[in-house]
Amino acid sequence: MYAKNWMTETGVALLVLAGRCRALVLKGMERLGRRLPPLRPATERTRGDVPGWVLITLMSAILVAGLLAIAGPALERLFNQAMDQVVP
CATH class of the missing domain: 1.20.5 (Single alpha-helices involved in coiled-coils or other helix-helix interfaces)
Structure with missing residues (x-):
């Protein structure tokens, strides 16, 4: 709820x-x-490691989704129990 x-x-x-x-x-x-x-204009030498950041972002999203899939129902029950104790 x-x-x-x-x-x-x-x-x-x-x-x-x-x-x-x-x-x-x-x-x-x-x-x-x-x-x-001030921000420098992007040149070929200051481009950065885009594939590395994409990989880190994807790995983080997959990790969060996995943890939420595993612990989501338990966290939802815990939260609902706590709210039932607070709200009359």
Whole structure:
């Protein structure tokens, strides 16, 4: 009952928190008179390791999906039991 909206609400809350943290860091740097370094235009030498990042992202997503598939029902039961104890 509660678990369906719980993950969506948690994700939105984390995104809002990340945005506020970024804003605070930028404001603090501005007060200190510092700025972020300008972005360099991408050249062939500064391209980066795109296949490596894609592999890391895919592996992380697969790991999270696997853990959620294994532990999802148990976590949902645990969350619902906790909410039943809090909400009359």
